[in-house]
Amino acid sequence: MFEEDLNINNGTNIFFGEIFANMCRLSTAKVQKLFLVHAEKIDFKEIIQLRLTEKCDQRKMLITTLDSSSFQQLKQDQSLHVSFSGFVENLIYLLKECQSGKLNINLLELQLNDAQITCSDPNEKTKFQLQFVEVRPFKNLIHLSLPCHIAPWNIVLFHLNNILDGMQKKLLHQEETTQHLQHEINARDQKICNLEMENSKLKKIYSETTKNMQQKHSEQILELQERLKNSSEQRQQDNESNRIAIKNLQQKIDKLLEERSAIQTEKGQEQKRNEKLNEEISSLKGKIANLKEANDKCYNDLTVLKNVERKHEMHLQDFRKEINDLKEKLNNCEKDKAELMAELAAEKKISHTKRQALEIATDEISKANEIILKQSKELIKMKKILKWRTEVALQQEQTIKDNDTHIKQKNEQIVFLKQTVDSLRSAIPKELDSIRNSAAALEAKYSERQSAGGRPNPKTPSKHFIFIDHGNMGLPLNGFGSTARN
DSSP states (O other): OOTGGGSGGGOEEEEEEEEEEEEEOSSSOOEEEEEEEEEEEETTTTEEEEEEEESSOTTOEEEEEEOHHHHHHHHHHHTOOOOHHHHHHHHHHHHHHHHHTSSEEEEEEEEOOHHHHHHSOTTOOEEEEEEEEEOOSSOOEEEEEEEEEEOOHHHHHHHHHHHHHHHHHHHHHHHHHHHHHHHHHHHHHHHHHHHHHHHHHHHHHHHHHHHHHHHHHHHHHHHHHHHHHHHHHHHHHHHHHHHHHHHHHHHHHHHHHHHHHHHHHHHHHHHHHHHHHHHHHHHHHHHHHHHHHHHHHHHHHHHHHHHHHHHHHHHHHHHHHHHHHHHHHHHHHHHHHHHHHHHHHHHHHHHTTOSHHHHHHHHHHHHHHHHHHHHHHHHHHHHHHHHHHHHHHHHHHHHHHHHHHHHHHHHHHHHHHHHHHHHHHHHHHHHHHHHHHHHHHHHHHHHHHHHHTOSOOTTSOOTTOOOOOOSOOOOSOOOTTOOOOO
């Protein structure tokens, strides 16, 4: 239905799907509606456009557009730490999460003042704020907030005309196929007429041949009746002898049938067992393949962690060597201190006999005390360094444990993503049926409008215009993975 709508303005379709959104207004409560969400990207211009159209009434359309300048504004306002390409990938991820029901989309209606209306567009009295919200028990987390406004009527007609052009092309192709089939039907009708003429001729020939054959058969039947009389007498004799033989054979057949039924029941049970075993084998093969992939990833992660552990061990060995050197220095300082104390004791004994040496000894003692004070300060500093390095080693051990827990969490996330992929594969055919139903409804509405004559033919859209919204490109809200402010 929307194949032509996905390639507008040389853009590439990033996302298309049906998502429920909450319409939040100041006067009324929340109203949940189903929207068709289109996401397009123009690579050489770095432009993204999101279009939200109501599935029930596709005349109601909401548009958000982002170019490089408006993206920079939004990046500053919401503190986004991603590039333009990373922003596109995260936006696709958020839309898929909303489609699966893990996240919600809120459309907040913003009432503008008179001054704001004159500054921007006087026709736009209301604007919306498109928010990707994660519902939590205490506070709701807003992942991203984008400005949104109601699309003008010419843009809505442009997209509806593209959809109708695609539908008209499909109708033309179907008409061509119907004409080709009608030609084949006419050729087959002619062949049927010719065959009916031949059939009438064959019936006449068949009636003549039957008359001749009946005469011949009447004579042969008389002869056969006489032969049958003779053969009937012989048959009676043969039947009596055959009845006796048949009774014996029936007894043998009953025994064989009982044996056959028992064998068939055993075969059925064996087949059921074989089918169960084959199903278990197939499921085990799939599980083994998944486990092999998980093991490969775990081995790669373990090699990385082992390398990190080796680096940490090298650092620890260096720290231990430095600690041993510091201990040796401490021992040497203590030895020097002991020697100095011995020298002081000797000088005190000699001071009683030599008064002149007292002055020299007092000077040396003061110098030695200063050296001891400096060495004691250095010892205190070295002890602090030892404590700090031991704390660093403990922190590194904790980081290793945190990496192990992180690996387990990644394995759980892989299992969860596989389940979501299976659910999306089952939901795709339902979405195709809903798209076809909406196309039929649009054809009926378009035909009613043409019959009423209320509006001109929208087959020729104004393709000279490309509407891009550059105004009010964001409010100061959180970016991807930031704190909640709902």
